[in-house]
Amino acid sequence: MSFSDAKRYYVERRIAERMVATAALSFASYFARLRMDLDGEVEHFVNAFTVNETYFYREDHQLRCLTTNLLAERVAAKGPSAAIRIWSVPCSTGEEPYSIAIWLLENWPLVDRHEIEIVASDIDTAVLEKAREGLFGKRALMRLPTEIVAKYFTPEGPDAWRILADLRDSVRFTQVNIVKPEETRPNGRFDVVFCRNVLIYFDDASRRIAAENLYENLEPGGFICLGHTESMSRISPLFEVRRFADAIVYRRPPGERHG
């Protein structure tokens, strides 16, 4: 197998995930497990490469929840002309923040009424660079209806599409380590944070540190969306659980003042 630089990121991240999942202390010990196919590791390894790669409109039930419930609550709390801030962290190569922007254009009737700021952050500068470029392959676009691809992307070569400049300009990219307050704080307070499928890779202590760190980046009454296999209730008691028709999300309780 050979991989481009962009793929290299996925390879490294997927291998790191498998090392965490198998409690491997070194790459050498993980590689030994893989070669011996202990506990069916070859299949896990292959699955890690084929099912976890991110793509546009992934877990779109949360996007539906965003426009059906979450933004309505935030607008009701903040007023009819307030700015709305949304954070995608980690954003990887940009599929999630760009999906949010496209989803808002297609599904939120107030999209021209509110100043919308979408911030997208990742610890990895290589993926941020890739995200800023906004060039995507067929796999990343597989869930998007063809008319959406035609409307928001320009074909570049046989299997590559460039997202429109206005969408690139709609997302601000920053580097951040979510366990470091000095890196998360400068991003400010958000109405909705998407933090999907990253906390599962942390140990319990780091998970709680990260979650409570992100709490400080939420407006009182602001929401945080996790991956569908993740539960904040098992991570930190600070958040309220909110069950909507399309998704379960967590909220920083409104009304209390931040000290």
Add this chain to the structure above:
Amino acid sequence: MAEAGKRVLVVDDAALVRLYYRGALESHGYEVEEALNGLEALEKISGAAFDLLVVDVNMPQMDGLTFVAKLRDLPLPVAATPVLITSTESGPQDFAAARAAGANFYITKPVTPEQLVALAAMLCGIAP
């Protein structure tokens, strides 16, 4: 479509808003260009003729109403280009200020795609 070839300039500092209006207009056959503020809009209209200008009010560098007032002081025919003002404000003083600046029509955001194309057709003189 009667809209085919009609040229619209969307002037708004928010990229998402420009894209939103552009998507609605292009799906009905309009050709759309964009400007980020009044200053950039002045440059665009000096380079090419437009059938309609869709102009936001609150923008950095040059706001929408200042732009419209400057437009109306330019030589004909460019000075007569129809202007649709889009704004989050909806007070009587806001309508009056837009009219005084020389706007043809004023609509309060949110603007639906249907409203936008209907107004564009009207202001471009396309029979319904």
